[in-house]
Amino acid sequence: MYFIANWKMYGGLNSLNSLHKVNKFFKTFKKNKSLRIIYCPPNTLIRPMSKKLKKSNIEVGAQNCHEKDSYGPFTGSVNSKMLKNVGAKYVIVGHSENRQAGETDKLINQKIKSALRSGLKVIFCIGETLSQKRKKITNKVLNKQIKLGLNKIRNNSKVFIAYEPVWSIGTGVIPKSNELFTTINFIKKKIKKSKVFYGGSVNPKNINELKSIINIDGFLVGGASQDSKKFIDIIKKTYN
Numbered sequence: 602m603y604f605i606a607n608w609k610m611y612g613g614l615n616s617l618n619s620l621h622k623v624n625k626f627f628k629t630f631k632k633n634k635s636l637r638i639i640y641c642p643p644n645t646l647i648r649p650m651s652k653k654l655k656k657s658n659i660e661v662g663a664q665n666c667h668e669k670d671s672y673g674p675f676t677g678s679v680n681s682k683m684l685k686n687v688g689a690k691y692v693i694v695g696h697s698e699n700r701q702a703g704e705t706d707k708l709i710n711q712k713i714k715s716a717l718r719s720g721l722k723v724i725f726c727i728g729e730t731l732s733q734k735r736k737k738i739t740n741k742v743l744n745k746q747i748k749l750g751l752n753k754i755r756n757n758s759k760v761f762i763a764y765e766p767v768w769s770i771g772t773g774v775i776p777k778s779n780e781l782f783t784t785i786n787f788i789k790k791k792i793k794k795s796k797v798f799y800g801g802s803v804n805p806k807n808i809n810e811l812k813s814i815i816n817i818d819g820f821l822v823g824g825a826s827q828d829s830k831k832f833i834d835i836i837k838k839t840y841n
Contacts, residue, residue: 602635603761603798603819604836605724606826607664607693608642617646617653619829624657626833632840633658637819640826641693641724644679651688662691662724665699668711670719681712681719692716693821695726695750697767706749713754722759724821725750726800727788731768740787747791762788762797763821769801770823776801778814785816805834812839 608616620640627633641662642650651661667678684692694716695709709725716723727746729739743764751757764784769775776784781799788797799811800821811817820839825831 603637605639605821622829648687663689670715681716726763728765765800
């Protein structure tokens with residue numbers, strides 16, 4: 602079971618002190634053979650976080666990357682090669698917050714290809730808006746995002762899918778269990794052998810409901826992952 606901590610735009614060097622509690626928990630957790638923890642902090646913290654977690658089994662990823670894997674005149678941008686160089690092993694691509702800021706499926710496809718060429722594993726986010734859900738076109742939207750996002754990518758073994766309903770992120774509202782099970786199944790049929798995670802308002806209060814959905818392979822946790830106690834609670838409750 603995977604637990605990915607997406608810190609979003611949060612954290613300074615002092616924030617890394619919270620990793621001690623999570624690392625200590627991970628080392629003593631009896632079921633840790635099946636547990637994978639990945640932290641995706643802002644770019645400013647990737648290097649110091651990688652150093653802090655060097656002797657642990659917790660891995661580090663990034664939250665986005667530029668589509669070019671060569672250097673170039675892109676002020677303020679960071680590409681996948683640079684991310685790997687400072688310790689990232691994963692990168693989140695296609696998060697709805699970035700899609701809403703203008704990322705297209707074509708651009709996301711270029712980013713995924715670049716990340717794979719650089720040797721990073723990809724956490725590929727897909728999800729429908731509330732309007733699309735009400736129109737009952739969720740599967741159509743997800744199918745398009747998958748088809749265009751993974752266009753001409755033959756080997757999906759290093760691509761993980763994170764299903765994040767846009768209407769759920771930050772709202773505290775999660776899909777109904779039967780709906781979520783059906784949607785995850787739909788995604789798994791589209792992308793054979795790929796692990797599928799759920800993201801969108803995952804917290805200690807709703808994890809008991811979410812963990813009952815047997816086809817979920819892990820969770821992409823946003824705001825709750827910034828608090829080590831909440832993050833540990835989510836993991837504990839998943840296994841209890």
